Amino acid sequence: MSDDVRPGFVRVRLDLSYDGRDFSGWARQTRGQRTVQAEIEDAIRTVTRSADTYGLTVAGRTDAGVHARGQVAHVDLPEDLWAEHREKLLRRLAGRLPHDVRVWRAEEAPAGFNARFSAIWRRYAYRVTDHPSGVDPLLRGHVLWHDWPLDVDAMNTAAERLLGEHDFAAYCKRREGATTIRTLQELRWERDASGILTATVKADAFCHNMVRSLVGAMLFVGDGHRPADWPARVLAAGVRDSAVHVVRPHGLTLEEVGYPADGLLAARNVEARNRRTLPARGPGAAGCC
Template structure:
């Protein structure tokens, strides 16, 4: 996964949003199930008249099945002559070819050293939940979780503050062979809106599999009084999956934004993101 396009190619950044309800996640699957990556690559191949050639996308965050995105970022390396031919009309043509539950908002030549995944400084997600006794507004049912007990947002924020910083989040992640579970949780806070919907905003340098949904599951247990505000931090410190931590349903989760450094810092960020990550006294694993 290079930080530069191959000779004769141009690296193109795409800003993407999608409703994840009918997708089996971002990444293409051998099973042939419908995915966001598959839809965009198919559309790109069609509108550029590329025949059987597939131009593969690299993405900032591989969202799971049912998870939405408002601010997803991807890149693709296109032959320079193809980019020159199609660049002016590519965005509009993609809009005409893509299904209505996925949109590409910008298509632009990326700066030198840009990599949608490794250049990112942070990803920001939002998880939305309501404890309204009557349930979820039908117009929001695909994007808001219903929790059937009253939630104490202050207690949830107290618990959230104890999770901030760099930790091994193994207790809140689905383990993947060879991948680290060390992450820096830069922000985690909850706020109840005027409509009663509680929005949890979660920001980190990166997330491991199921991390956000597991954290929210733990905080809901605090919010409804099942556990004390110190319990999620105790689970984190234990370093192992706790059966009491539920992975909440995906439809309440949206990738809102991905942050990148200034163009001149992209190369340094790429190198840093690929380094082996360790905690004091621990072994390191890349990325």
Template sequence: MSDEVQPGHVRIRLDLSYDGTGFHGWAKQAGGKRTVQGEIEDALRTVTRTRDTTYELTVAGRTDAGVHARGQVAHVDLPRELWDEQRDKLLKRLAGRLPKDVRVWSLTEAPAGFNARFSAIWRRYAYRVTDNPGGVDPLLRGHVLWHDWPLDVEAMNEAARGLLGEHDFAAYCKRREGATTIRRLQELSLVRGEDGVITATVRADAFCHNMVRSLIGALLFVGDGHRPPEWPAKVLAAGVRDSAVHVVRPHGLTLEEVGYPADELLAARNLEARRKRSLPAAGCC
């Protein structure tokens, strides 16, 4: 599949963040629902004075309704003439036009081969939860989940280690027709801060639908003593959804950062990421 920039256009990388509370997710939807993509594309049309043209964004991670982002990355292809004319003014104009719950921090010409989605080699999320008997700090209530059982972080980390590596995460994903559920989970660890908030760091080459929130749901069941530390790995190996694995609420989840390879490797990664994944046959390699 070709991903070449059309003649006369230039690919622009956007680094952005948003509070997901008031959005129905990243992707545009029918029916006029408010989305991050829709807000940014509307703002671009306004500030570039191209009301009859939509410059469509491609994003690194399509976050669900209520999920936040601190380090989201997207790209858009703009006419070279428009970019050359407005490049020095575009960021400030967007700041004046966008709603306060979404910000674009930088607009830069992307190197050859860059695709915000397919060139990425990892996405890093954080999920924040507290087991404070009094609940969540009111100033953090939109970003931290309250779990009303005491949590054993050591047991959760023990369980997390059994999930690392490349696996078929069908047991932790909402299936989508024609999409693979094979992913490489590179990091899954939890730390309790001085304020009592537990932050789970989850990093993978990519995620399937509801994967992070399902993994956290399983770990919480271990942390509060309802399941032993080996249980999440057994669910993974079984390959089917377990009714005990709950998809936790979205507001505790934030996309923190997206990683990309060196510029000279972007095009190769772009092609590699489009190939459908498979696991080695049993006993192979």
């Protein structure tokens, strides 16, 4: 599938961050809810004094309440409009955008770049505290309180068994025509000096609710309600388990999006559009657990 930029246009990469608590997710909606995409698209239209709204393509569409520190998007702008505004675009956007969303960089993208399909990984962080007093009021919009003590070692043991390429249907909200096969590259927990636990979750891509479902399963392991092999058994079953709790969105932040070298962008763009399948297992082949 071709992703060539239209003649007379230039593709611009935007690096941005936002506090998701007052947004109804990333994607522009027809029902009038406030979204990140709509705020940025409207701001670009305003500061460039354009009659048209130029649509954004994003690396990862975040849900309502989810934050982003390292989100990436692209927008195709007319060459003359980009030439006129490129030097002052960031400062003008800073003056127009609300305080809970910022665009940190706006640069012409290399050939073949697509914010969504060229990405080779996304890295999220989910933050939790099990302090008996709850969450620091200054962090309440970014940290989940879990009111049982958590065993980090048990959670990391459970996490190791989920790594690799699998069908994560048991941890995803299904969408018509979309695959749930993903490669989970990193999943680990660390507790910092303040007692906050951070789950680092990195994969080539994520399906809907995947990170929050994985975190919910591992919290059950960490507080002793489930054994360490339970999340992997849920994964192997391949169906949604009512015991898997989708944790609240405010503890989740998209931290970073990774891309290949410029010369590999177009190839990755094509590869990422292909529907994925898992290799067939022969008789007697071991399962994922």
